[in-house]
Amino acid sequence: MLSQVAFKEPQVHFRPHQFLAREDEEPAVIFQIDEGWACRYRLLSDGRRQITALYLPGDYCDPQWALGGKPSQPIVALTNVRASYFPCSPPAASGTGGPSAFWLSLSDMIERQTNWMVTLGRKTALERVAHLLLDLFERLRRSGLAYGQQCAMPLTQTEIADMTGLTPVHVNRTLQLLRARGLVELQAKWLRIPDLRALRQAAAVRNQGATA
Amino acid sequence: MLSQVAFKEPQVHFRPHQFLAREDEEPAVIFQIDEGWACRYRLLSDGRRQITALYLPGDYCDPQWALGGKPSQPIVALTNVRASYFPCSPPAASGTGGPSAFWLSLSDMIERQTNWMVTLGRKTALERVAHLLLDLFERLRRSGLAYGQQCAMPLTQTEIADMTGLTPVHVNRTLQLLRARGLVELQAKWLRIPDLRALRQAAAVRNQGATA
DNA sequence: CGGACTATTGAAGACGTTCAAGGTATGTGG
DNA sequence: CCACATACCTTGAACGTCTTCAATAGTCCG
Known part of the structure; x- marks a missing residue:
């Protein structure tokens, strides 16, 4: 699906319930959501489900993939989604002065995740x-x-x-x-x-x- | 990696309930726990507390600081703690083949955090x-x-x-x-x-x- | 030995769940 | 345009897990 390389920014579309990534599957690319919403979740064996991240327009999906390792949770579109994508290696590696927007967005996501632990726990x-x-x-x-x-x-x-x-x-x-x-x-x-x-x-x- | 630096590493000690980092305070260094346990937490205004990370021997504390931004939660020693430390800039930036042990440990921590969201939620x-x-x-x-x-x-x-x-x-x-x-x-x-x-x-x- | 923190137990109550039914909106094909 | 199917939303009643409050016992450490 992603093999078609376009001239401009490569883009891709998803319909609701379509997967952007599956569990334990080597991610080929990192997406950036241009339009629409998606989420990452885990399903327990008895059907209980917990959504662990929400991806909104502008968000990378998933920044963590730049650190290595496979996604341990599937990512699915909640609405119609339009997204750009690029290789999994971190865009313009750090070291050039301040941290890039990409790494800041990873930092944001960790922060948000931590806040949600507080909310879910207490x-x-x-x-x-x-x-x-x-x-x-x-x-x-x-x-x-x-x-x-x-x-x-x-x-x-x-x-x-x-x-x-x-x-x-x-x-x-x-x-x-x-x-x-x-x-x-x-x-x-x-x-x-x-x-x-x-x-x-x-x-x-x-x-x-x-x-x- | 970091634990193998030949010459004496700078080290610090903490007693139980001593802070390794305080909220909103610019972190001066990143620690690596050599011995003992520490945790990060948030306190709600009415006293409810949620611990959001546990740091065990070998863990960096906190890897996230390498991405920029202040710690939004305090970190406190749970037992006697002995730790090494080094500047907040990521040690030996990536690009040398695979991601460094440091970044992998950040990836581990994010993964663990995600798993805890599932546990706390469901x-x-x-x-x-x-x-x-x-x-x-x-x-x-x-x-x-x-x-x-x-x-x-x-x-x-x-x-x-x-x-x-x-x-x-x-x-x-x-x-x-x-x-x-x-x-x-x-x-x-x-x-x-x-x-x-x-x-x-x-x-x-x-x-x-x-x-x- | 005394004081502070930690662990344990019981009883009552609250918050959220479960089960079940009915109602509303949305989309599809005839 | 209507009939139908599906998903989503709403409501009620009973139940269960976990909380709250309170009191007692145990442990650590100066």
Whole structure:
């Protein structure tokens, strides 16, 4: 599939549920998502699923592959995805002054992963869902994909459950609680956050610098 | 690699509860643990604590610092710790054939972190504690610090609770369950695993290659 | 020997799960 | 345009795992 080399940036498309990478398969390339959402996950033998990373436009997928080793978890498209790709060797190796954007993005991902360990280990359902919605909004905003206080939110409640370590039923009830408290407006795959500060507090996350 | 530097390496010692690094403080050096255990954690405003990484002998602390950015979580010694240290720039940048041991260790750490997200999000108390003990044993064994089926286990039940996202009380009960089922023997800070395969199954982890 | 931390036990309660059913939206082919 | 299928969302009730609170016993170390 990837063998077709184009003149410009090589690009590739995926439909929902299509795999960008499979478990234990040597990755041929690293993707950069141009449009759409994807996720990495692990399935336990009895069907329990945990999503361990979400890839949004601009994200590398997966930066870790540049360090060597096969992907231990599959990556699948959640929506239609358009992506560029390039060889697995780190783009423009470090050493040239500051760390490149690529390595910074790896650092970001590790940081985000660490924050999620805290959320999964110690937070209530409300805090978990709040953290997720907040995370999505702020990442999309940094990429210029937020419009005022709004952004896209294509995840189903089952997918939210698999990110937050809850059941879909309880995610449903938790979203109702968040709506009832006026912390989020969420409908038709579109998210609006009336009061970012309030949601941050509800998510029990450290106050990031940017408040604008 | 780093442990084989001929001339005297600079070394430091830490006592239990002493900080190796504080939050938001520019790290001056990267440590390599020579002896003892340390951990990274985050504290929520109401006192909930989640440990997000455990550093055992041989581990770098923290490899992520080579990518730039300040540590967002403190690192504290759990036991007496002896450590070497060196500047934060990545030791012997990559490009010389395969990735260096340093980068592989970063890759290991990311992998371990991802596995912990699955455990914290989707596993029962028994599976969590089993996973932790298994993880410790296998890491120590790889460093030659296991003796047959046994290894040191200096963590208190409260520390186990802060790793597994449980309460100390429930950790206590879960350990009793593990003992009653003959999956672990644990006393006087010493761990024995009678049947590694059985414990792996109880932990619901993917079967690693090495079974010996 | 005293004090602080660690481990253990019991009882009550909360948060989230499970099971089951019904309702709503979306897309497809006739 | 409708009938139908599939996925997604919503609601209720019962249950279970883990938490919380509280008290006692054990261990370490000056």
